[in-house]
Structure formats: structure tokens, C-alpha cells
Amino acid sequence: MTDTATPARSLDQGTTPLRFARGWHCLGLASAFADGKPHAVHGFGTKLVVWQGGDGELNVLDGYCRHMGGDLTQGEVKGDHIACPFHDWRWGGDGKCKEIPYARRVPLRARTQRYETVVRNGQLLIWHDPEGSAADHEVLPPELPDVMSDKYTPWSWHTREINGSHCRELIDNVADMAHFYYVHFAFPTSFRNIFDGHTATQFMESKGRPDTMGGGYGDENSTLKSVATYYGPSYMINWLEVDYKGFVTEVVLVNCHIPTGPESFTLQYGISVRKPEGLDEQTCAYIAERYTQSFGDGFLQDVAIWENKVAVQNPLLCEEDGPVYQLRRWYEQFYVDVADIKPEMTDRFEFEVDTTKANEYWHAEVAENLAKRAASEAAAPADA
Amino acid sequence: MASFVPTSAETLADLRRYTEDRLVEVACLDCLARVRVKKNSDHHTSVQWSAEARSACQELGRRDQGPGGRDVHKPCARLMASIDDAVRAGAVPVGAYDGY
Structure with a gap:
């Protein structure tokens, strides 16, 4: 039986704005x-x-x-x-x-x-x-006390050009709970958004998946507490506490971009790590480089999606999704004249995503993947 | 065309559905803030503030005075408790429609 009562949903690709954000x-x-x-x-x-x-x-x-x-x-x-x-x-x-x-x-x-x-x-x-x-x-984004002092490693700074996508794709991640499982190989166990004035914040706690070899968010030995705030349209500070086998590291990640054309932007990110006490400079530098590498890989995972997807003005959401529409309503304030900013674009909005069911399903899926892997390893000849 | 403003009627209907539908007013038990709330499940909460409510909340007002940083964007604990109370009292229905 085919469902003829529900019409096929159209994909509204919208129009790319002709101006750049304020x-x-x-x-x-x-x-x-x-x-x-x-x-x-x-x-x-x-x-x-x-x-x-x-x-x-x-x-x-x-x-x-x-x-x-x-x-x-x-x-x-x-x-x-x-x-x-x-x-x-x-x-x-x-x-x-x-x-x-x-x-x-x-x-x-x-x-x-x-x-x-x-x-x-x-x-x-x-x-x-x-x-x-x-x-x-x-x-302006706030000053980061201690970063730029000898308590933190110097900024490790990286640049990447993105073509074929509007920078709003990058912003959408703020509200996107489920992509952390599928794209970044982590279980987001807690996920909340708060949009207020010119800021948009994502609070997330996550744990890496044991069935993938993903670095960054996806390392099964690490859990992450993350607070990431956009100050205006393009500059995000992400405070991260990474617990790796009980060893906690504080990482500050700056994620920012410059729009270059209607469908291109330059992504930049920098990482600074609070030097763990008792470790020598060389080891601190090594830890910083490892985090830079893994969060850099995280961005590349996003880029692969952006380069192949289309723009969607009318996302179809399920109950486990974050507040994409409200996030975009917030983002719009930077694309209209100041006189045209509507109250709902800047009014405070809070959203707690229910991650309970999603994690139940995901843990079952991961257990199945691990069982399949174990079975295929057991079936393979020992010398293969 | 100045912005991303959705133009198709169906997209506008979606925008309204996801941002406005089924919001229920809840008053804070500690201050004059009145916000609009939606609960799709026990663990989900959506809270829409207005400028008036925002300025009535002393907790958020206090934080605005302090230096910027990672903690300034947290929710107001008193309002959250007030919402929990309203949910327990049955004033806020819990449950989603078709994904919203």
C-alpha cells in the first residue's frame, strides 16, 4: 500500500542572501x-x-x-x-x-x-x-583570561577554504545534536541551546563511540563537556573539558569564518590548551598538537557533508532534533538592516534536547556493530 | 532580497509550526517573568522568553553585569524550577505532535 494521503515534501532551497553579515x-x-x-x-x-x-x-x-x-x-x-x-x-x-x-x-x-x-x-x-x-x-567576543599567558599553549591556528556552501551550514551545527553521532562518532548525552541577543550557545556532553576509529569527538576513551558560544555571526569560543581516561584537559577552541562569496567562506580555527601541571613544555605542546589534529579532523568530517548537500530552507524535523528554525531566526538578525531586526530574532530562547531515546537506539546499534566485528574477527583465519 | 527570509507559504507554515505552536505561558514563582514553554517529552523543554521577561529576571540581570565567559549563558535555576512545578501541576502538556 502506498500512502497517497501525504503529499511528497518539497525541498525549499531558498535564495542565497546578497549581503554579508554585520x-x-x-x-x-x-x-x-x-x-x-x-x-x-x-x-x-x-x-x-x-x-x-x-x-x-x-x-x-x-x-x-x-x-x-x-x-x-x-x-x-x-x-x-x-x-x-x-x-x-x-x-x-x-x-x-x-x-x-x-x-x-x-x-x-x-x-x-x-x-x-x-x-x-x-x-x-x-x-x-x-x-x-x-x-x-x-x-565583541570576551577576553579569555590566561589564554595568551604561559598557563596555556600558544594558539595553533589553521585555515581552510570552503566552496559551494553558504556559511549558514556551519552555524546550523549549533543546534544539530544527532550529527555528533553520525558525523563525529560521539554519543551526545546532554544537549542544550540558548540563544540570547547576539549570542548563540550550545551546551553538550558527549562520549566517543567504541565502534569507530574516529579521533576528536569519537575517541571511545574520552568524554567531553563542551560550551560553545557564537558572539555575533562568525566568531565562536568553544570551552572544552576533555576527560581522557580520567585525565582532564581544558581546551579552548576558537571557530570563526569570513564569508568570501555568496556560497563560499574561509573557515579558521585555533586551539589553545591549558598546560597540565607537572608536565614539561614539550609534552604540553604534544598534547596541544593532538587536540588540534583531532578537532581539525572533526571540521573535515563536516566539510565532507557540506560539499555534497543542498541548502534547505524548510528542514523537516523529528522530536530528537535541535531548534534549527529558532537558530536561523537568531542568525537572520545579522543579515537585515538594524532597523529591521525583529524582537523574536534576539529574544532569549532555551531548548533542551531529549537525548534519552536517541542514546538508547544508538547504544543498541553500536553493540550490534561490535558484535558483528567480533564475529567476523572470529571467523577470519588467525594469520589473515 | 536582503536575507534568508523564507518566502514559500509552506516554509512559512513550518516556521510557525516549529517556533510558535503549542507554547504555553508559565510564570516564574520568584519574579515577574512570564515565558512560553513547550514540552515534547519529560526530558525536552523549549522556553521562549520576551524582552519584558528577560528584564524581569534578576538572575540573568546579575549575570549581564559580570564579565563575559562560559557561564553567563546558563538558564535561570528559579525559572527552571517554576517550569517543573507547572509541568507537575499539569499546566504544561507533555508530548509531541508530528516531530514538533
Whole structure:
């Protein structure tokens, strides 16, 4: 018997927004830009130039000279300014043209797109707003006490370009309980979301699956307590307590991205580990590298899904799913004009996912997988 | 087109179903906050605050004054207890419809 009463559900792929989110975006570790050379960072549909002037300030401008479009990222830092390789026009961090060496005077209208900068937790953040508002320092991510001190390992920082997906796919993970089992090979035993103002938080406790060889979330010897908060549209701090066979390590993971085009973004993540007491520097560095590797692998597991899925405007949910619609309603506040932000986009919302049934089913499935594995190992000849 | 705003009528109906349906008002027993609650099961809880309720909650207000960090986003324990009370009293039905 086929069910003819229920019509087939359509997949609403929606339309990709034509603007980029308002908010603070992290370009990378500040130290990476502090060598007196111009650096190129792709973002917001263009290329940005980042440099440190002789005064020590980090500056960010649109990467293309407003004179004849020369690529400033291929220019040269002269004093505090960036000089265009095409005609040597000199631009200051305030966006104004400071000097044209061959001209009698600089045109009064010679101003380019600049981005306000803040160095926070050792990272360079810039304010982006299609409406051109002044930077809102109230919504900066918090300072992380002790990180950047000798109590923690230095940031291990990594960058990866993602093509063919809007960055909302990355945001969706905040509310996605079940993918931690299927994609990251962990049992999420407790899962809660709180969205409030410009922040969106995921609280999760998980334990690795014993039937997979997955690192990161999926190591059967480790349990994880995770608090991950997005401060605005693109910058997440994830506080992790990893209990590996009774040895607890505190890990801070920063997960941030810069949208580069309508369907592409650059993912960046950094890891800093609280140095366990009594361990030497070399061992601490080794532990940090192991966590960096395993959480990096975790991102790659997500990327494989994103690169092959389609956008879905109308996800079909079951009772065990997290609050995807409410999360997206929260995320929308960064894509509308400030005047158009609706109360429900920023009103506090809390959601506790019921993980009890899911874990029951998953434990049964894992037990079956382990039994199958044991049976096939018993059947195989010993010397195979 | 400025944003992700869903446009199809069916998607808008889903949005309403998942975000608005079956919310029941619950008043905090300790302050003037009134929130809207849904319980799909004993372990599931969905709590929709309003700006008015948020500003009435002293616990959350206190946390807003402190430095930022990992604990500032936790739920208010008093409200959670009030919701548990309302559920026990039968004021909040427990059970899901078709996945919502």
C-alpha cells in the first residue's frame, strides 16, 4: 500500500542572501600580519589588504586602489601607509589617501573602504556592516583570561577554504545534536541551546563511540563537556573539558569564518590548551598538537557533508532534533538592516534536547556493530 | 532580497509550526517573568522568553553585569524550577505532535 494521503515534501532551497553579515569577523592571528608587509585576505566578495604600519597599528582596507584598481596586497608598506604597486598612491589606515608622490595635491574625495580593527585574544578582528555603521564594541567576543599567558599553549591556528556552501551550514551545527553521532562518532548525552541577543550557545556532553576509529569527538576513551558560544555571526569560543581516561584537559577552541562569496567562506580555527601541571613544555605542546589534529579532523568530517548537500530552507524535523528554525531566526538578525531586526530574532530562547531515546537506539546499534566485528574477527583465519 | 527570509507559504507554515505552536505561558514563582514553554517529552523543554521577561529576571540581570565567559549563558535555576512545578501541576502538556 502506498500512502497517497501525504503529499511528497518539497525541498525549499531558498535564495542565497546578497549581503554579508554585520558583525565582528576574525582575520587570523594578529602576529601573522605584524611583519611590515602587506597581506591579502579574501572576504566579503573582495580582497582585503592587511598591514602593520611603522606605528605598530594593524590596518585593514579594501585591497584595490581607488585610483586605477591596483592590487594593494602586492604593494609595499611605506612608513605607516600602504603604497599601491601601480602608481605609488599611499593609503592610510583611516581609509584616506595620504600622498601621491607625483601629484600637486591629493583629491579630497580620495577615500577607500576601511575596516575598524580590534586585537582580541591575540587575533585580529574587523567590523563589517553593509550599512556602514561604526563598530559596536559592546558585541565583541570576551577576553579569555590566561589564554595568551604561559598557563596555556600558544594558539595553533589553521585555515581552510570552503566552496559551494553558504556559511549558514556551519552555524546550523549549533543546534544539530544527532550529527555528533553520525558525523563525529560521539554519543551526545546532554544537549542544550540558548540563544540570547547576539549570542548563540550550545551546551553538550558527549562520549566517543567504541565502534569507530574516529579521533576528536569519537575517541571511545574520552568524554567531553563542551560550551560553545557564537558572539555575533562568525566568531565562536568553544570551552572544552576533555576527560581522557580520567585525565582532564581544558581546551579552548576558537571557530570563526569570513564569508568570501555568496556560497563560499574561509573557515579558521585555533586551539589553545591549558598546560597540565607537572608536565614539561614539550609534552604540553604534544598534547596541544593532538587536540588540534583531532578537532581539525572533526571540521573535515563536516566539510565532507557540506560539499555534497543542498541548502534547505524548510528542514523537516523529528522530536530528537535541535531548534534549527529558532537558530536561523537568531542568525537572520545579522543579515537585515538594524532597523529591521525583529524582537523574536534576539529574544532569549532555551531548548533542551531529549537525548534519552536517541542514546538508547544508538547504544543498541553500536553493540550490534561490535558484535558483528567480533564475529567476523572470529571467523577470519588467525594469520589473515 | 536582503536575507534568508523564507518566502514559500509552506516554509512559512513550518516556521510557525516549529517556533510558535503549542507554547504555553508559565510564570516564574520568584519574579515577574512570564515565558512560553513547550514540552515534547519529560526530558525536552523549549522556553521562549520576551524582552519584558528577560528584564524581569534578576538572575540573568546579575549575570549581564559580570564579565563575559562560559557561564553567563546558563538558564535561570528559579525559572527552571517554576517550569517543573507547572509541568507537575499539569499546566504544561507533555508530548509531541508530528516531530514538533
